[in-house]
Amino acid sequence: MLSPKTLGQLLLMQSYVISLPDEKSMFSFVCHGLLDVPGVSGVSYFDVAQHLNEESTVRFPLLLGETYRGELLFKIKDREAFAPYEDYLKNFCFMLAVILEERNQRHQNNVFKADLEERIQERTSQLQAEIAERIMVENSLRESEGRFRSLVNTIPDLIWLKDASGVYLSCNAIFERFFGAKEAAIVGKSDYDFVDKELADFFRENDRKAMAAGKPTSNEEWITFPDDGRRTLLYTTKTPMYDKDGILIGVLGVGRDISEIKSNEEERIKLESQLQQIQKIESVGRLAGGVAHDFNNMLGVILGHAHLALMETDPVQPIHANLEEIRKAAERSADLTRQLLAFARKQTIAPKVLDLNETVSGMLKMLQRLIGEDIDLTWQPSAGLWSVKVDPSQIDQILANLCVNARDSITNMGKITIQTGNNVIDENYTANNMDATPGEYVTLTVSDNGSGIDKETMVHIFEPFFTTKGIGEGTGLGLATVFGAVKQNKGFINVYSEPGKGTTFSIYLPRYAGNTRQGSTDGIVQATPRGQETILLVEDEPAILNMASMLLSKQGYSVLQANTPSEAIRLAKENTTGIHLLMTDVVMPEMNGRDLAKDLQTRYPQIKCLFMSGYTADVIAHHGVLDDGVHFIQKPFSLSNMAAKVREVLDKP
Amino acid sequence: MTHCHQTISLGFTNQPFPPGVHICQIFSNDDERQESLLKFILSGLQSKERTCCFSDNATEQAIGEFLGNYGISHNEAIDSGALTLAGTRDVYFENNCFNPERMIGLLTKYYDDSVTQGYPAARVIGEMAPEVQHVSGGNRLMEYESKVSLLLRDHPVTAVCQYDARSFDGAMIMDVLKVHPLMIVRGSVVHNPFFIKPEEYLTQ
CATH class of the missing domain: 3.30.565.10 (Histidine kinase-like ATPase, C-terminal domain)
Structure with missing residues (x-):
């Protein structure tokens, strides 16, 4: 006779056993509960098969198909009372086996799930790290690209990149300005889309040269900016570009505006040429000036003697005409030397x-x-x-x-x-x-x-x-x-x-900075004026000394000749009647004319002074410009010029 | 308080029960525990019953928020004495000792006071702490539970005892079943075939 209570207990245990946390608790629960089954005096669980010797012990294996999940051993005190429940208990044990299998499966699933979650977590962490790194790299690349782009756009050169077929891949802001288009509109197009065919052919030919050469090639080209029409001379360098496998991928172009450099260079060459020309003229001038000085001395002698000879010959005599030609030739020569001195800036001016x-x-x-x-x-x-x-x-x-x-x-x-x-x-x-x-x-x-x-x-x-x-x-x-x-x-x-x-x-x-206009001091040169004053004539060149002495004497003057400054000083001391004019060469071995003049004027303040020279040097003039109050006559001089100048100086107050 | 033909709602099931039922709930997850506890308290307060909860796992904040969703102020309920919240250990293990007589006394007084104060009924839900297996007097737990069944016959406090299957051994769970006439199985309250009447159980 089956007990509904026992069947209810079995049923209830099935419901409850599932919620118990582990196998130990589960079998503790089951074994304790099964004690209420009629005829049962004890229940134990074993996870391995037991050898049974006692007849009072009944084994209930927990089997699910071929899977053995241990067994329950019942001690039976009343086999008759127990017998009706054996089939129920077999079912109960099958149910336990199912529950155990489910738990085991769930456990394995949980382990697998935990392992999977751990691996997912691990992989997620890896992916997050990779993503973070990728983001960092991308940011870094973006920053780097930004810096590079900024650099390329800051450079005042045209920069562009074309593929091997001449199609633009990239360009900078200056290049955009040149083509009058944004980079987006330039990329994918070629020179033929922007400039006339002739210029595009020229660009393309230079691209090909660079690619063929396999190294940077340069050329100069004039371009015109379309926005303001400004023409610019570009120095363009085209460099073939290769990928990491060494395959040609295009040409990098850099165009530098060298208009100003070129202009400066041309200006420099021009100025250098000017400088060279000036230096050349200066050196020729120095040479000419030096030659003219010595030449003047000799011309002075020729002219002087020609004058003397003319004065001593009758104009009707044939030789007079010859002497006149000599005088004219000498004067033309003197003009030439004056021009040379003028060019050499050695002429004395007032x-x-x-x-x-x-x-x-x-x-x-x-x-x-x-x-x-x-x-x-x-x-x-x-x-x-x-x-x-x-x-x-x-x-x-x-x-x-x-x-x-x-x-x-x-x-x-x-x-x-x-x-x-x-x-x-x-x-x-x-x-x-x-x-x-x-x-x-x-x-x-x-x-x-x-x-x-x-x-x-x-x-x-x-x-x-x-x-x-x-x-x-x-x-x-x-x-x-x-x-x-x-x-x-x-x-x-x-x-x-x-x-x-x-x-x-x-x-x-x-422009003359002063306001005061000077009155003209040009005197009208009198034709060979004469005088009776005493003139101390100092000249280290004997021929000139003699010639000048004769000219002065012819004009009525008393002449004291000295061929050195010391001789002049001695003569001055000896002369008791007084000397009215010192007429002296400027450049002499012992003492220059200016120092001699100073010396004599210190001793004889009333003495006047007239310097004569082929050129002035800086003794009596600064850069050829006479100091105020200084009288000078340029050698060679004619009789009339000399006579006029002597008279002018003597007549000065 | 009249208790002849009255039925009450437990909150977590639609089945009507007379006051004074003694029910055990063996749970194995926190949601199961929390759902039964909150619904039990809510239905008690909604029925104007005096309600008491002994638990170390249900916070006052969680209870307050839940009740608030139904327009009940838990603070007002506590202040009025309609709701009592206390920790398991504070109530059951005074002086680190489990004393069934003291607990029976408390339950008796709780019911008597409820009657005095005019509540139509009284209910208690409490979760037993696993320390009971280790404290002095803890081995008298089943005796206590069995005596509660006896007490409720005269002092019909509706009592729900919660046990966490994860914290008690299976054999002890089986013992718990034997001292509760009703049990909750998959949300339903059923008569417990393992139940042993207190007179019999206490004799054993």
Whole structure:
């Protein structure tokens, strides 16, 4: 007879056993509960099969198919009471086996799940680390790319990258400006999309050259920016690009604006050329000046003796004409040496404050005669002209030479224009004209509509002895003289010429800063004036000493000759009647002329002094400009010039 | 308090029961424990019953939030005496000792006071702590539970005893079943076939 209570207990145990946490608790629960089954006196669980000897013990294996999950051993005290429940207990044990299998499966699942979760967690951590690293790398790459992009866009050069077929892959901001398009619109296109075919062909050819050479190649190319039309000379370097396997992938181009560099280079070459020319002219000038000095001495002797011989011969005698030719030739030679000295800035000058308009006006008749009637001479004086301080004779030299050259450049009829003006020269001008300095200048301009001067000739026009005229027609000293005279007055010259149209010479003379105009001290040279005063003549060159002594004596003067300063001092001491004029050479072995003059004037304050020299050196003049109160006569001198100068000095208060 | 034909709701089941039932709940997860406890308290307060909870695992905050969702202020309930919250160890193990007589006395007084104060019924839910297996007097737990069944016949406090299957040995769980006439199986309250009447159990 089955007990509903026992069956209910079995059923309830099935429900409860599932919720127990472990097998130990589960079998503890089951074994304790099964004691209520009728006929049972004890229940035990074993996980391995037991050997049973007692008949009162019944084994209930926990089997699920072939899977053995241990067994329950029942001790039976009343087999009859127990018998009806055996099948239920078998079912109960099967249920336990199922529960155990489920638990085991669940446990394995949990272990597997835990392992899986752990692996997922581990992999997730790895992935997170990888993602973090990737993000970091990407950020780093982004920053690096940003820096690179900024760098490329900051560089003031055009930078671009093309593939091997000439299609743009990238470019910088300057390049965008050049093409007048954004990078996005440039990439994927070629030069043929942006510039004319000829220029695109040129670019493409240079790309191919670089790729063929396998190394950077460079060339210069002019480009025009479309936005402002600015033309720029680019120095372009194209470098073939390869991938990591060494396969050609395209060309990297860098274009640098070298317009300014090129311009500076050309300017530098121009200035260097100017400097070389100036140095060349300076050295020739020094040479010419040195030669002219010695030459002057000899010409002085020739001229002096020619004068003496002329004075002592009857003009009707045939020899008189011969002597006259000798004198003329000597004077022309003296003119040449004066021009050389002028060019070498060794001529002695006595600057005066001048109004160039007045000076030039006074020369116009002479100039018109010089250039002839077929040429129209136009004079355009500027109103309010600033003053200059220049030796008037140098203005004569300058204008005469320029007008003669202008005349010679005009074939038949023509026009020469002389202008004056005020000009201010700034640093912009002087930057390109190294012989000019900033300041206020008075310009004296001589223009002609003659044949003009070509570029090659222009380089040499101020060189002494350079001439385009035929043999015997020009000395090559005209413009050299002008150059020397202008430079001696701290001025400069600007020449503009167009072959076939004419030439303009602009002479820039510094504005005189003082306000006081000096009165003209030019005296009219009297024809061979005479006198009776005593002159102490000092000259270390015996021929000149004798010649000058004779000339002076001829004019009525008493002459004391000394060929050294010490001799002069001795003679002065011995002379009791008094000496009126010391006429002395400047450069002498013992003592220079200035020191001698000082010495004698200290002893005899009333004595006057006239210096004579082939050039001035700096003994009596600073850079050729005479100090005030100093009298000078340039060797060689003619009788009339000398007589006039001697008289002028003696007559000075 | 009348207790002739009255039935009450336990909250966690729709089955009506007369007051004074003694039920055990063997649970093996925290949600199962928490759901039964909160619903039991809620239904008690909603029925104006005096309600008491002894648990170390149900916080006052959790209970307050749950009740608040149903418009009941747990603070007001506590202040009025309708709700009593206390820890298991504080109530059961005074002086680190488990004393069934003292506990029976407390339960008796709780019921009597409820009657005096006019509550229609009284209910208690308590979770036994596993330390009971180690404290002095802890071996009298089943005796206590059996005596509770006896007490409830005259003092019909509705009592739910919670046991965590994860904290007690299987054999002890089986013993717990034997001293509770009703048990909760998968959300349903059923008569317990293992139950041994207190007179019989206490004789054993």
